Amino acid sequence: MTEGNNIPEGDAVRKEEVPTETPAEDNLPEGEKGEKGDSKVSVPEQTESPGAEQVDFVHPEGGWGWVVMLAAMWCNGSVFGIQNAFGILFLSLLKEFGSEDDEDxxxxxxxxxSLSMGMIFFCSPIVSVFTDILGCRITAVGGAAVGLVGLLASSFVKSLGPMYFTYGIVFACGCSFAYQPSLVILGHYFNKRLGLVNGIVTAGSSIFTITLPIVLSGLLKNVGLQYTMRILCILMFVLMLAGLTYKPLLLVKSRNTQTGSLCPPMSQLFNINIWRSLGYRIWAFGVPAALYGYFVPYVHLMKHVEERFGQDASKEVLLMCIGITSGVGRLIFGRVADYVHGVNKVYLQVASFLVIGVMSMMIPLCNIFGGLIAVCLLMGLFDGCFICIMAPIAFELVGAKDVSQAIGFLLGLMSVPMTVGPPIAGFLRDRLGSYDVAFYLAGIPPIFGGAVLCLIPWLEARRKKGEKEELSKEQDATQKMIEHEKTKGDTHSKNGESVV
Incomplete structure (x- = not known):
């Protein structure tokens, strides 16, 4: 049975086979039909039967949608809250599985x-396919269940090797499958308020990033790493329950009409049209290039603070600062983006990468804890800018029709730099004895990526100028043809008059 359809498949087939009589209203003139026969259906069927009439879908703009919004907010917070707080778990992993003789x-x-964060993004294109086929509810609940199993299995691990699989792959894949449907389902319930709802949902990660470091520090100190992970499983269990609220409303074509299979056509699964845009290709290269150092502070900043300022330093405060200003940045720059027209929104992302890069380089230069707090506040503010501006830029580059896959492919490409950056920083620390060089190098990719993105507005302006010139030439040619035909017609009419 297709999710969200109240009619069993067998009944649906029988309904298609039995011919139905045309209602009397259908025989009325068009004007009378509009007055007497109009009826709006707020929840259309999810599967489309041949010959079925299309009805206008009306977004509820509330109602059960508020429950869905809170569930999506929990999803965003629990998934990325745990990821952003990995720096706290990192310290515990070093103590639990490390030894002084281990140089690496x-x-x-x-x-x-790194594997965990990278896999969340790597799975994004795959998750979009599963969401199209299975629906938001099944995909989200199944993903949360897989994440729960991975996190629970990680609590029984006694070495780093199995942790790569249980936490880095299984838990992360589950999070990815739970996360993406939480964004898709919002479009089923909201249209006019979608911007506001997206802002509230993405603020969930900021709230969890603020609170989880303190909670994790207390748990790790009192009950240890294994029991802390088991307690975190509660978040994933609640995430499973949250996924059950994702009742689909919008029409989803779940079958291939040509073959009758559940899988949509390949042209729908892998849209190559987005790659025809030069601006998108540069964006899809520039953003991942900028992220090689992005996740480094989230993983290594806690250990750097411990080495620089001692174990008694309130290192959790730094993650709280990033979380607070990241939430503020999403609200501020999300609103600012509404006043920036077209692809010029890219400049906001350029500014965010430049600031993040410079702030990463400033971390080793901070010899007082207050300086690090200021750096983290600025870094979080522009991190929020980078995150909230991604979807609007995608809309400008590829259009609303292709934006879903455009973002999905970009997230997939982002998985590589998000994965390899922190291990490289750890390798440099093991070899050089401090994190200074690692943070200096972590600031270079964002600056480079931001410089690359500066090309997009110029190229898009050049492309539009070329299109206008082509259109102008076509219009001139058309005008000349019309004038030529008109001249020929006048000549024929004059010849006819002279003959008479």
């Missing part, structure tokens, strides 16, 4: 968090 300890331990 930080390098190997950083792979746990």
């Amino acid at each position: 300890l930080r390098f190997r331990t950083a792979w746990v968090g």
